Structures are given as C-alpha cells and as structure tokens.
Amino acid sequence: MDIILIPGLWLDAGVWSDVLEPIRASGHTPHAVSLPGQGGEPLNATLDDQINAVAATVDAADGPALVVGHSAASTLAWLAADRRPDAVARVVMIGGMPAQNGSQYAGFFEPEGNLIPFPGWQEFEGPDSDDLSEEQKTAFEHAAIPVPSTVSHATVTYQDERRRTVPITMICPEYSPADVEEWRAAGQIPELDGLEIELIDIDSGHWPMFTKPAALAGALAAIADRS
Template sequence: MADFVLVPGAWLGSWAWDDVVPELRTAGHGAHPLTLSGLAEKQGVRAGQQAHVQDIVDEVDRLDLRDVILVGHSYSGIPVGQAAERIGDRLRRVVFVDSNVPADGGSFASSWWQGQAAFEASIAEHGGFWALPTAADCEGQGLTDEQIARFVDRATPHPGATLTEPAVLTHPLGELPATYIKCLLDGPEPSDDVAKLLTGERWRLVEMNTGHWPMFSHPHELAEILLGAAEGA
C-alpha cells in the first residue's frame, strides 16, 4: 500500500482531487489531498514558496506516512519537487501532472512565457495575487461547461510570493524516481527542462489525451496512471 499526497495547482484546494481520491482508496491505498497555505479554505494565510514546501513536508510528518507518492499538478510541481527530496526515504515516487518542475534558484515567474517582469507586474496589479482564471482560459482543455463552471466558481486568488520566490534544491532533480504526465491538449511536448529530465533512467513519461486539468476531465484515467506509478509502472 502506498500513501498518495495529492497537491493541486494554482487557484485550487484539496477539493480538486474529489473525483480521484475514491478510486485510490478503493484500490487499498491512502489518499491525502492537501490544500496549500493561502488557498481555498486556507485563504488569508500568508504564504511564499517555501511555506508551500513546508505544507507538504508537514503533512507527511503529521500523518506519519511511509511509501509516499507525492503528486503535484501544474504550479505545485515546484514545491512538490522540493518536498520530495526533504522527506528522504519516506518517498516512493513523485508524479508530476502536466506541471512545472523546480530549478534551484528559479521560480515559477522566472520561466513565464512573457518574461518574469511581465508576470510580476500582473501580480502587483492584482494586489499581490495571481488573478483568477476565467471560463475562456479553460477553453480547449477537454472540460465540459459544468466542469469549467465548477473550477471557476471555486477557484481562489493565488498568493504571488509562492510564484516569485526561488526554489531550493540540494540534489539534482533527475535523481528522484518520477513519472511525468503530459496532457496533450495543453501542448504536444514537455518543456525543455522536463524533456532533459526524461532522458535520465529514473524518469518516465506518460501521455494523456486531455487538457491541463485531468483530475476534472479524466479522473478515472488519471487514477489508473497514479495506481500504475504505485506499482512502478
């Protein structure tokens, strides 16, 4: 039996995993969805990048988990990748779900496609938060109108400091046992940094023919991939 710690991406809380958790538990595994500081029911809690890393480490410690599979979606791949090396031999595997990955000294903002300055300016314009997504932002990602409405209605502004503070890694990320899930509607190829990591012996690629939020669009298929990761497949 493995223990999955499921960390949602930007704007989301633990509720994002509601359709995935039952399948993992039915298969006999532990499933622990986590809301990061400053989001969803934890709104109002001040949070930076390292606070989110600590949220994940603290959850593993609080529940005294072993054989941990850390799952990070989108933004949360950055804190998950850092937490993975900090929990030591409790880690079984990391699963990055169409996510960013950490680079020592880098941040989410530093790899933003329009440049870090533009991203930081947008955060400043929105009171220190990454502005909420709109329904239009979710188009073309394989989501139904109902799924888009659920996402947009429940999303909460994302704390800007978590996106601009640098990651801290003490070992090469490629040393972690990892599965990377690429959602093809969000782009046919992994980013260059992920592609490089996938050339290593400890990383494997799984593709999903859906968009950036597979926990909404294809929760059953996503759960099956996570269960496969628990078996090393």
C-alpha cells in the first residue's frame, strides 16, 4: 500500500527520513510530501496549495492510500479524505486531530509579518520534547521553516460528508488514548463526533519520527497491513 506522509508545522518532507526504509522493508511504499511553503514551491503558499499538493499525491498513488498527518497536518490528512474520499483507505493522525470546519488551520502563534517562525522550545517544554536530545533540538531549530500565515491562519473548509466514512487511526505520542477519549467525551474534537476511531499508544514525545522511528514505522506498516 502507498503510505502518504505529511509533515507538520515548520518541517519539510525530510522529517520522515528515518521511517522511509523501515516502511519499504515492510512491503509498503512511502511518499513523503513536500508541502508548498514548507520546502516546496511556492514559498508564499496558501492552505489550498498544500491541500492540492496532498491531493495530487493521493491521485498518483497505486490504489487507495494510507494518508498520514503529523500534528497540525492531521487536519491536512483529513482534508485529503474530504477531497478524495474514494481514494483514501484510512487517515492516520499522529499527535494531532482535525480542526473544526470554519476554524483556523493552525492559528496557535501570532505571525511575524506574514510568517510563523518556530517559536522555540519553551513552547514545547515537558512531554512534547522531553525525549529529544539537545542535538536533535538544535538540528530541528536549524531546519525549521517559517510557515506562511496564509497557511496557518487560513480557514478550514470541508466539502464532502463522505469523509466521515473514511476509517481513522490516531497515534498518541505525548498523550494517551484515554486522554483522547476524555477530550471526545467533553466535545473538544467536534469534527470527530460520532465516528469510530482506532487509538494506538506510542511511548514518545511529540515527534516520534525523530525519537522512535522504528516503532512509528512498524505501527504505520501494521495499520497499512490491515487497511
């Protein structure tokens, strides 16, 4: 199965480097998406540009694909299911959940000009980053790409209710499956109301592709096997 890998904020397709070979060894075909504005053209990209880039990768897949989004890109993965419900076999959300219809894609930080630079590790102290080494943190900061505010502060618009028929797996890194169930019960993930979701725990911080790449690749391969 083709496994489409979408990076979260500030990262390009290289974030998936350490999971590609283990996925290939499992018999599946990974495709790390180069998002416009995050390592891909145009640099002044919009959210629609990113949606179109993901949809184009889905269109090029050999059959229905497993679409994986990390962090904020969990919304991009869900938007792919919205735009291509018949071509997405399952959506996997790693450390994130889809934004509500009509809300901002990722309006967590104030823009500096028209860009959202990486805000520094103080914003991610604790379980998010405890398992990252100082070397990994430094490498992350050097590689971080400011995200256009035309992406981060764009309004999310879903178009096709058939997305709700696409199976969902949530991989829980710095939080637990029990946390997700609690948030859902409290109505904090309205886009997923009423949907069945597979929850998988992984013992890592927010970036398991850096700190637990073999475990993450194994989880994704196993999900693809049963999809």
